[in-house]
Amino acid sequence: MGKVDLNFKPAVPVFDANAELGRRHDQRNLKDTPEQIFEEMSRAGVDRALVWHPNGATYDSMEGNLILQELIHGDSRLVPQFFCNPSFDDFDVFTRSVKDAAVRSIRMVPHYQHYPFREWVVGPWLDWMEREGLALWLPAVYTVFGNTTELNAADVYDTIREHPHLNVVLSEIHYSNVSWAVPLLKSLPNVHVETSRLTIADPVNRFLEFMDDSRILFGSRYPKSAMGIHVYALHHMGLPESTVRAICAGNLERLLGMG
Amino acid sequence: MQDIPVVDFHAHLGNWGRFGMLDTPELFLSCMDNAGIDLACLNCIFYGDSYRGNDRVAEYVRKWPKRFAGAAFISANYPEEMVPELERCFGPLGMKFIKIYPHYVRVSHDDPLYFPIYEFANERGLAIMSHATHYFDPPSVSVYKRYENLVKRFPKINWVMAHAGGGTSSEVMRAVRDFPTIYVETCSSGLRNGGIEYAVKNGRADRVLFGTDMPLLDAAQQLAKVIVCQITDEEKKMVLGGNAIRLLNLKL
Numbered sequence: 001m002g003k004v005d006l007n008f009k010p011a012v013p014v015f016d017a018n019a020e021l022g023r024r025h026d027q028r029n030l031k032d033t034p035e036q037i038f039e040e041m042s043r044a045g046v047d048r049a050l051v052w053h054p055n056g057a058t059y060d061s062m063e064g065n066l067i068l069q070e071l072i073h074g075d076s077r078l079v080p081q082f083f084c085n086p087s088f089d090d091f092d093v094f095t096r097s098v099k100d101a102a103v104r105s106i107r108m109v110p111h112y113q114h115y116p117f118r119e120w121v122v123g124p125w126l127d128w129m130e131r132e133g134l135a136l137w138l139p140a141v142y143t144v145f146g147n148t149t150e151l152n153a154a155d156v157y158d159t160i161r162e163h164p165h166l167n168v169v170l171s172e173i174h175y176s177n178v179s180w181a182v183p184l185l186k187s188l189p190n191v192h193v194e195t196s197r198l199t200i201a202d203p204v205n206r207f208l209e210f211m212d213d214s215r216i217l218f219g220s221r222y223p224k225s226a227m228g229i230h231v232y233a234l235h236h237m238g239l240p241e242s243t244v245r246a247i248c249a250g251n252l253e254r255l256l257g258m259g
Numbered sequence: 260m261q262d263i264p265v266v267d268f269h270a271h272l273g274n275w276g277r278f279g280m281l282d283t284p285e286l287f288l289s290c291m292d293n294a295g296i297d298l299a300c301l302n303c304i305f306y307g308d309s310y311r312g313n314d315r316v317a318e319y320v321r322k323w324p325k326r327f328a329g330a331a332f333i334s335a336n337y338p339e340e341m342v343p344e345l346e347r348c349f350g351p352l353g354m355k356f357i358k359i360y361p362h363y364v365r366v367s368h369d370d371p372l373y374f375p376i377y378e379f380a381n382e383r384g385l386a387i388m389s390h391a392t393h394y395f396d397p398p399s400v401s402v403y404k405r406y407e408n409l410v411k412r413f414p415k416i417n418w419v420m421a422h423a424g425g426g427t428s429s430e431v432m433r434a435v436r437d438f439p440t441i442y443v444e445t446c447s448s449g450l451r452n453g454g455i456e457y458a459v460k461n462g463r464a465d466r467v468l469f470g471t472d473m474p475l476l477d478a479a480q481q482l483a484k485v486i487v488c489q490i491t492d493e494e495k496k497m498v499l500g501g502n503a504i505r506l507l508n509l510k511l
Contacts, residue, residue: 001511002265002295004482004499006492030452044487175448175475178279199448200279201474202290225450228487233479238293 009045010231011241015249016041016049018137018171018196018219019227021071021078024054026145031223034071034078041077044228046220048077050105050252056083057109058144062097069101079256081105081137086125087115095128104256105135107171111149112142119159126163135167135255137194140177153180160188167255169217172197186210192251195230196221204237204247213243217251264500264511265296267478269388269421269444269470272315273305280475284319287474288326294478297500297511299471302330302358302388309334309344317352328509329354330388333376335364345379355507356386356419365395369405381413386506388444391420391431403430403437410438417506419444424467424498425454425484435462442506445498446472446481455488455498464494468503 023032031040041049051072056064061083072078082098084106098106106129110117117138129136138156141148160168167190173181174197185191185207193207196219200206204216218234220227234244252258274282291299301319303312309332316329331348333341348354357380361368368389380387391402406418417440423431424443435441435458443458445467458467471481485498504511 001262002297002500003260004263004265004295004486005260006263006486006495008486175278175280179277182279197448197450199450199476199480201281201477202286203477206279206281221450223452226452226484226487229450229480229483232483232486233294233477236293236295236479236483238289 005232008228008232008235010235010248012245013249014044014046014218014231015252016046016220016222016227017169017194017217017252019049019051019222020054020224021051022053022055022067025058029223034073034075037222038077040222040227044226044231046227046231047249048079049222050079050081050256052081052083052107056107057112057142061085061089062094065097065101081107083107083109084125085113085115086122087113091124098134103134104258105137107137107139109139109142109149110155111151112144117152117155117159119162122159123162126159126166130163130166133257135169137169137171139171140173140181140197150177153184157184157187160191164190166190168192169194169255171219172221175200182210185215191215192217192255194219195234195247196225202237204234204239204243208243213246214251214254216247217255218248263295263496264504265482266469266500266503266509266511267291267296267299267471267473268419268468268503269446270299270301270473271475272301272303272312272319275305275475278475282474284322288323290473290478291326294482296471296478296482298326298328298509299473300328300330300355300503302332304332304358304360304363307334308337309340313344313348313352313354316354320353328507330356330358332358332360335359335361335366335372338372338375341375342379345376349383349385356388359387359389361389361393367393367396367405369409377409377413377416381415384415384417386417386419386442388419388421391423401430402428403434406434406438406441410440414440416440417442419468421470422447424458425449425451427454427457429461432458432461435466442466442468442502444468444470445484446470446476448472448476450480450484455484456490459490459494459498464490464497465502467498468506469499
């Protein structure tokens, strides 16, 4: 008989590294309010979540970041992640907003926002993030109205190579992105991976064959996916507890300077 | 931890390099053990002929008869080989059900091209798993009508819609409610929130089959979709194994 745990609760603290909060313009999210994310966190045993607002990707990063802060309303269970559009945002205004809100990580979607992820576009922004110890999240894909854009791996490699002290998190790596994501992770030790779409068989053990567990972060892609799926799976992959603990919360805390 | 029979209805053999899909017995068995899966139903669709893949499946079943069961892949690119291969699969190879993959021929599975397979299956009351919709379907296609026609013409076949148990199609669930020989299977790379709840509440709990798509997808994650979804424990037991055991008359 297979042994499964119908009453599962996580054995370690859990900090979700990829949750969307708020309304989208192109569809109705299944769940989009703070109350709903708290209910989901409670059900899944998730203590905190790093959250971003979709408006920051689709229309105006500064405005999306403001809406995000309104929704969070100072609740420490939700940690804000700001969108940045280096080809559109005012550098001084944006960096001041990050400082004022004590934000520790930035999300960019160059493929969706139509700018090259090249040094001549993002270089000054990445220099600033390196100086301030801010981490950068790069989703492999971004989908609006059912149309998906994909990160340019060659651009990411060439540019991140010039910023060896910048912590970068590849987010939402799907099996269709694995062919470039694995060589990228092998090549650049400051690049991490978030688990929400890492759905190939035994993904963590396979990635641990070429990188250590400090570079893997639990993420759910809530509300598209339930938060509890990866939490349960991470507890049932034959991993040492120290690795589960690092992936579920410790690595994200360290990247955000919250350890 | 609870002891529950768990059957994976949808697993593949073969490597698929462009998607990082790696097939080794060690990987398969460790994923199954860690997730708590008793038995995985294997098919192999990666070769131009059906023989080579079915031989690979049969080899796994021979080596690990308590952990794997075989699903016969029948290619519609070679209609003349369909029935002889079915006879081999359900004779000496001891397969449990049939897998077809209309993507390879770009002909939907309600086309007469497949009828020799269906006549064979109908005579024996076998199950057939296929994607319910295809990328080449016209926008006007009705899944309900497609299956209504199939069910009426081949009433003894149990039809399994691969992946449809993780989605939210009202038309699919109406077919599940209306026709007692239709099942939906749960695996999906999207790990979509609410999909299994939708299938159980709008279809029928006794017609939802747990599947993983291993090793393209991970066993523990696909199983976790059932564990964390908001249905009753009894419904979870049916989805995880009870329904497959009944459908395939398995002895675990």
